[in-house]
Amino acid sequence: MTTPPGPVQAEPEAARPTSLSPSRASDFMQCPLLYRFRVIDRLPEKPSEAATRGTLVHAVLERLFDHPAAERTAPRAKALIPGQWDRLLESKPELSELFAEDDGGERLARWLGEAESLVERWFTLEDPTRLEPVEREFFVEAELESGLRLRGIIDRVDVAPTGEVRIVDYKTGKAPRAEYADGALFQMKFYALVVWRLRQVLPRRLQLVYLGSGDVLTYDPVMGDLERVERKLLALWEAIREATDSGEWRPRPTKLCGWCDHRAVCPEFGGTPPVYPLPVVRRDGAEGAPGGAAAERPAGE
Structure with missing residues (x-):
């Protein structure tokens, strides 16, 4: 049959x-x-080991805040890695291709060990027992007056008792050299613009946490920054529309x-x-x- x-x-x-x-x-x-x-x-x-490791580490740091503050330790975070890796494989089976020829499991073990090191380094940069994020993996979307819709996912949003907002993004690579810092901050200013458009709140601080090198890059935006980013995005969108048409x-x-x-x-x-x-x-x-x-x-x- x-x-x-x-x-x-x-x-x-x-x-x-x-x-x-x-x-x-x-x-x-x-x-x-x-x-x-x-x-x-x-x-x-094709999925890459580096990008997938970043996704895994982000998932672990997000899930760690499900636990009470006292339990947010490095051992607890590292213990989350196998389960989060299984969840990733379940949602994206194609990721199994990364280690398809790893018969002995050595590459996978080394890769997971690298993820552990990145997670452990985070504890030298921030103290999760003193943090209570208002948002994690926060999807934001706003429409500008021009009709352009901006959207993205913010790793973490902290709000101080005084109401000041901090936007935090985790990077599993190394911090860029000083001359490339503006490019690295573009993403954060983008998020700040969306938050401003959504809530009329200017974020007090933008913070990039580089787990690959152990650096923290911070920037305190002003309204002029957001206005410049908005103008840049509008020009960029016009170029995209022209290319789409032609x-x-x-x-x-x-x-x-x-x-x-x-x-x-x-x-x-x-x-x-x-x-x-x-x-x-x-x-x-x-x-x-x-x-x-x-x-x-x-x-x-």
Whole structure:
């Protein structure tokens, strides 16, 4: 007896971008073509050990605050790692590919040990027994007067007894050099802008906790910062809209290209992008068919 085939998993339909997050804004600033591959084409990307370790550590630090203050110790936090790893595998089975060829389990054990070290280092930077976050893994979304929707997930929000707000983000990598600090703070200023738009509260402090190097970067924003970020985001969004209409997404080669999953379809590496899946809007406002001439032009020309 022939077993009927299971349902075919449909590819997600391409759609025009409707909102902006810190990650996607950074993608476009890094390389417009990368933004297209991730947001418009939704090309799959292989999971990485570093990114998955970051997700695991974030989950552990979030769950630790479920426990009473006195129980928020390093041993308790490290004990949460195996369970959180199992939860990650359950929600994203594809992560098992990371250690598919690790027959002896040595790479997985080493990787989990690295996660333990990052979690343990956090206790040298902050004292969770003295913290009572108001929000953890806090999804925020706000619409600007222009209609642009901003959205993101804040790792932690602390509120002092006096009402002052602190936004905290955990990074499992190393702190950037001083000349790159502004780029690192862009995400935090983005969040501060969204909180301001949502609650009319200017966060007192933005704090980046770098577990990879044991550094804490803090910044106290002023209204001028948020106004500049808003202007930057509006200009960025206008550029994204123009690229969406024209189908012209230019690659921007940098040293980061070496870590990109999409080199095989990138013109900078001899590849050809997929046919553009959205209608191309000509300068006169008329729409062309998906993958029109403007879309097929090599993005690097």
